[in-house]
Amino acid sequence: MRIILCGFGVVGQNLVKLFDxxxxxxxxxxxxxxxxxxxxDSKGSAVDQSGLDFGKLVETKKKFGTVGRYADTxxxxxxxxxxxxxxxxxxxETTASNYKDAEPGxxxxxxxxxxxxxxxxxxxxxxxxxxxSLLELATYNQVMFKFSGTVGGGTPILxxxxxxxxxxxxxxxxxxxxxxxxxxxxxxxxGVSYDEALKDAQDKGYVEADESLDLDGLDAAAKxxxxxxxxxxxxxxxxxxxxxxxxxxxxxxxxxxxxxxCLIKLIASCNKELTVSPRQIPDDDPLCVNGTLNAIxxxxxxxxTQTIIGKGAGGMETASSILRDLLDIREEIAGD
Amino acid sequence: MRIILCGFGVVGQNLVKLFDxxxxxxxxxxxxxxxxxxxxDSKGSAVDQSGLDFGKLVETKKKFGTVGRYADTxxxxxxxxxxxxxxxxxxxETTASNYKDAEPGxxxxxxxxxxxxxxxxxxxxxxxxxxxSLLELATYNQVMFKFSGTVGGGTPILxxxxxxxxxxxxxxxxxxxxxxxxxxxxxxxxGVSYDEALKDAQDKGYVEADESLDLDGLDAAAKxxxxxxxxxxxxxxxxxxxxxxxxxxxxxxxxxxxxxxCLIKLIASCNKELTVSPRQIPDDDPLCVNGTLNAIxxxxxxxxTQTIIGKGAGGMETASSILRDLLDIREEIAGD
Numbered sequence: 001m002r003i004i005l006c007g008f009g010v011v012g013q014n015l016v017k018l019f020d021x022x023x024x025x026x027x028x029x030x031x032x033x034x035x036x037x038x039x040x041d042s043k044g045s046a047v048d049q050s051g052l053d054f055g056k057l058v059e060t061k062k063k064f065g066t067v068g069r070y071a072d073t074x075x076x077x078x079x080x081x082x083x084x085x086x087x088x089x090x091x092x093e094t095t096a097s098n099y100k101d102a103e104p105g106x107x108x109x110x111x112x113x114x115x116x117x118x119x120x121x122x123x124x125x126x127x128x129x130x131x132x133s134l135l136e137l138a139t140y141n142q143v144m145f146k147f148s149g150t151v152g153g154g155t156p157i158l159x160x161x162x163x164x165x166x167x168x169x170x171x172x173x174x175x176x177x178x179x180x181x182x183x184x185x186x187x188x189x190x191g192v193s194y195d196e197a198l199k200d201a202q203d204k205g206y207v208e209a210d211e212s213l214d215l216d217g218l219d220a221a222a223k224x225x226x227x228x229x230x231x232x233x234x235x236x237x238x239x240x241x242x243x244x245x246x247x248x249x250x251x252x253x254x255x256x257x258x259x260x261x262c263l264i265k266l267i268a269s270c271n272k273e274l275t276v277s278p279r280q281i282p283d284d285d286p287l288c289v290n291g292t293l294n295a296i297x298x299x300x301x302x303x304x305t306q307t308i309i310g311k312g313a314g315g316m317e318t319a320s321s322i323l324r325d326l327l328d329i330r331e332e333i334a335g336d
Numbered sequence: 337m338r339i340i341l342c343g344f345g346v347v348g349q350n351l352v353k354l355f356d357x358x359x360x361x362x363x364x365x366x367x368x369x370x371x372x373x374x375x376x377d378s379k380g381s382a383v384d385q386s387g388l389d390f391g392k393l394v395e396t397k398k399k400f401g402t403v404g405r406y407a408d409t410x411x412x413x414x415x416x417x418x419x420x421x422x423x424x425x426x427x428x429e430t431t432a433s434n435y436k437d438a439e440p441g442x443x444x445x446x447x448x449x450x451x452x453x454x455x456x457x458x459x460x461x462x463x464x465x466x467x468x469s470l471l472e473l474a475t476y477n478q479v480m481f482k483f484s485g486t487v488g489g490g491t492p493i494l495x496x497x498x499x500x501x502x503x504x505x506x507x508x509x510x511x512x513x514x515x516x517x518x519x520x521x522x523x524x525x526x527g528v529s530y531d532e533a534l535k536d537a538q539d540k541g542y543v544e545a546d547e548s549l550d551l552d553g554l555d556a557a558a559k560x561x562x563x564x565x566x567x568x569x570x571x572x573x574x575x576x577x578x579x580x581x582x583x584x585x586x587x588x589x590x591x592x593x594x595x596x597x598c599l600i601k602l603i604a605s606c607n608k609e610l611t612v613s614p615r616q617i618p619d620d621d622p623l624c625v626n627g628t629l630n631a632i633x634x635x636x637x638x639x640x641t642q643t644i645i646g647k648g649a650g651g652m653e654t655a656s657s658i659l660r661d662l663l664d665i666r667e668e669i670a671g672d
Contacts, residue, residue, distance in 0.1 A: 018638065030503070154639025156500040164492040164500055167366070167663045168656060286629070286645040290620050302354065302656035303490030306646035309622040310639070320504060320638035327503045 001034055001330060002049075004086060004117075006079055006108045007094035008041040008067050010315035011122055011149075011322070013058050015092070018319050020054040026323075032330045038086045040079045044068015047075060047086060079104060083111040090329060092322060093121040096209075099218050099238060102126040109134065113141045120325040122149035122318055128222035132235040144332060146325035151177065151223045152294055154317025155310030156324065161231045161298055168300045170231060174269035175296030176289060177223040179312045180206045180214040181246045181266045185278075186290045188254050189263055194247075206292060216245035217266060217276040224268040224276060231298075232270060244277040253278075263288050337370055337666060338385075338424040340453075342415055342444045343431035344377040344403050346651035347458055347485075347658070349394050351428070354655050356390040362659075368666045374422045376415045380404015383411060383422060415440060419447040426665060428658060429457040432545075435554050435574060438462040445470065449477045456661045458485035458654055464558035468571040480668060482661035487513065487559045490653025491646030492660065493632055497567045504636045506567060510605035511632030512625060513559040515648045516542045516550040517582045517602045521614075522626045524590050525599055530583075542628060552581035553602060553612040560604040560612060567634075568606060580613040589614075599624050 005012055019026070019034045026032045035051035043066035046052055052070065060070045068074050083091070091112035095105050102125035109126050112119050119138070121127065126134060127147055138145035151157050161170060176182050180201055187197040198215075201207050206214075213219045221241040228234040246266050257264050262280040265288065269275050281288050286307040289295045294312030299305045311317055341348055355362070355370045362368045371387035379402035382388055388406065396406045404410050419427070427448035431441050438461035445462050448455050455474070457463065462470060463483055474481035487493050497506060512518050516537055523533040534551075537543050542550075549555045557577040564570040582602050593600050598616040601624065605611050617624050622643040625631045630648030635641045647653055 154636075155642050156496075156639075159500040160492075160496055160644075164495040167660045284626050286622070286625055286631075289622055293622070295622075300490075300656075302659075303492075303653045304647040304650065306491050306644065308496075308642065308644050310642035314640065317639045320636075323638075324503045 001032065001090060001326070002037045002088040003034055003090050003092060004038040004082060004088040004112070005036055005092045005094065006040060006105070007096070007123075008039050008057070008061055009094065009096075011094045011318045012039070012092075013061060014315040014319035015094075015322055016054040016057055018316070018323055030327050030330060031334065032327060034326065037088050038082050039067050040077070040082055041066050041068075045075050045077045045079070045082055046070035047077065047082065049086070079108060080111070083108060083115070088117055089333075090118045090120060090326065093119065093123045093126075095123055097123050097125040097128075097213070097219070097222065099125055099128055099213070099222065102129045106130065110137065113137050113143050113145070116141060116143060118144040118146070118329050120146045120322055120329070122147070122322060124150045124219070124222040124226065128225045128238045131225060131229040131237060135229070144329050146328060147226065148325050149318045149321035150226050152296070152308075153311055153313045154320045155294065155308060155312065156321065157296055157308055158227070158230055159324075160308055161227070165298065165300060165303070168303055170298050170300050172269070172271040173227065173231070173296060173298045174267050174271070174287065176265050176287065176294055177268045177296065177312065178214055178217070178220040178266060179292035179294055180208070181217070181220070182289070182294070183292045185246060185249065185264055185266065188249070188251065189258070191251075193251060194249065215247055217243045220266060220268045220276045224270065224274055228270050228274055236274060240274055242273060242275045242277070246278055249278050337368065337426060337662070338373045339370055339426050339428055340374040340418060340422060340424040340448070341372055342376060342427065342429045342441070343459075344375050344393070344397055345430065345432075347430045347654045348375070349397060350651040350655035351430075351658055352390040352393055354652070354659055366663050366666060367670065368663060370662065373424050374418050375403045376413070376418055377402050377404075381411050381413045381415070381418055382406035383413065383418065385422070415444060416447065419444060419451070424453055425669075426454045426456060426662065429455065429459045429462075431459055433459050433461040433464075433549070433555070433558065435461055435464055435549070435558065438465045442466065446473065449473050449479050449481070452477060452479060454480040454482070454665050456482045456658055456665070458483070458658060460486045460555070460558040460562065464561045464574045467561060467565040467573060471565070480665050482664060483562065484661050485654045485657035486562050488630055488632070488644075489647055489649045490656045491630065491644060491648065492657065493644055494563070494566055495660075496644055497563070497634055501634065501636060501639070504639055506634050506636050508605070508607040509563065509567070509632060509634045510603050510607070510623065512601050512623065512630055513604045513632065513648065514550055514553070514556040514602060515628035515630055516544070517553070517556070518625070518630070519628045521582060521585065521600055521602065524585070524587065525594070527587075529587060530585065551583055553579045556602060556604045556612045560606065560610055564606050564610055572610060576610060578609060578611045578613070582614055585614050
């Protein structure tokens with residue numbers, strides 16, 4: 001299966017490592033032979049129709065900071081050009097999420113779909129801003145559009161709600177969808193101030209370069225958009241979310257909650273309205289997870305409320321979700 | 337789809353209620369038209385090849401304590417005879433679990449498979465004692481064998497591990513798989529004695545008629561057998577489980593655990609060995625759920641540890657899992 005990989009950060013690098021370490025098993029068990037024919041990052045690109053070497057890609061990136069130095073002559077082919085010129089079956093989009101215009105991911109995804117390529121995106125920007133139209137474009141071009149890694153990292157939250165609960169009607173859901181703010185709020189619960197807790201999270205590398213994505217609830221809101229569209233069949237985008245971040249949560253709020261055996265958590269919920277806001281949750285509620293964990297509780301008509309908890313991010317975890325999507329595409333194609 | 341229903345207790349009654357209330361939606365969305373052609377309980381049976389009336393079945397059971405009085409003349413056809421004489425596509429086995437010889441469920445399932453019927457079982461007995469051979473028998477007779485409701489009630493734990501985590505390798509798992517003992521241990525955590533907590537659970541109807549199934553860990557062990565076979569590909573039965581119940585847990589043990597910020601939980605785990613025993617768990621571990629809740633944590637190679645929490649029992653919840661199995665069978669048959 002020929003793959004173009006957009007972006008070669010932590011997730012992209014872990015993905016090719018996964019391809020490398022599991023190549024035999026993937027072929028034997030699933031008939032999947034991933035062949036990466038093109039990779040690009042913000043500084044350059046590497047192309048080989050017969051398949052790039054996984055180890056060499058990671059090494060080149062480590063050594064030079066770009067895959068552009070993979071071959072002897074530096075390759076400066078832009079992502080846009082690669083998507084026009086190189087033939088592939090699947091585009092994997094892993095560039096950074098951007099909630100202003102969703103670029104460059106949006107252009108990558110649209111170009112690929114128009115050329116008949118299946119798309120896997122772990123970039124939430126395009127989905128947050130244009131989920132309904134991207135789904136239409138995929139249908140129109142008869143390609144598959146997969147995005148398991150956008151919600152829950154390696155924890156298959158979307159799949160659980162869509163597939164494991166098939167035949168069941170989900171009536172509402174609520175969850176902690178951003179690990180960084182959960183880490184900050186958890187630390188504030190032990191008496192640490194907001195500023196100290198933020199600093200600690202930054203030191204640990206948990207906070208996005210644009211801290212607003214975490215602190216103002218944008219990341220959680222983007223995931224809520226994806227869940228609302230995919231699970232509840234709504235047609236919504238980011239502006240439809242009523243969103244408040246954690247910047248105004250005070251030590252006082254946390255103390256007050258503790259007196260009532262509650263914790264303050266940044267909750268994204270879908271229950272008539274779509275809302276992201278700090279809320280008081282009983283401390284023995286399964287949703288009340290600590291640290292960087294994510295959790296989501298789906299309430300269904302007949303099987304009660306079910307909670308899934310897992311790491312919501314991480315390079316290898318997110319790479320594993322891309323692999324799942326790829327196996328689905330492989331299976332669908334084989335079934336044609 | 338023609339169905340024979342073995343057992344007409346809480347689960348069976350909820351199932352026909354579900355068929356009744358969702359008949360339009362099931363047909364429109366999934367093309368499923370469930371036709372129950374035979375039902376039997378321990379005292380009698382009802383048969384109608386053109387389909388029994390759902391409302392009348394429930395009413396008859398309520399009024400006379402058996403479906404045998406469904407028609408004007410009491411029907412005494414035994415379950416065994418029904419399975420020999422009546423034609424159907426699917427057998428749904430809901431009689432009580434029994435871990436001595438798994439009867440009468442075992443005979444029902446074997447007879448149905450031999451006659452080419454697909455089987456859905458929420459009865460854990462036959463699976464606990466003979467999972468590997470039942471699976472072989474199903475394969476040999478080319479029928480589907482489904483048992484979603486045996487673990488987690490309406491919470492699709494087996495499906496999550498098998499399907500949502502496809503492409504991933506689960507290396508170990510541990511869980512609270514019995515709600516009754518969790519309820520008792522949770523109450524003991526608030527200072528209530530074992531005897532009082534047991535009495536309370538009995539008053540609430542949480543404890544099995546044969547209390548040993550809960551208290552000695554047999555129910556949890558049976559679920560562990562099912563998970564080990566289905567998820568980990570092991571070929572084991574009940575005698576392979578190292579099983580200790582909660583009868584010897586003392587107030588002292590609980591106090592000692594509390595000092596270390598831990599709770600005592602009855603944990604079923606698969607990690608080289610298959611064990612059910614009371615264990616000390618940190619109180620902020622996602623697995624530490626209270627009351628009658630069930631929880632299970634799967635540790636995978638690449639996507640970390642993921643925990644699912646939900647009600648592990650309940651008539652309607654378990655009925656909803658049977659419906660899921662039925663939709664799977666419907667889909668498979670349609671795809672033929």
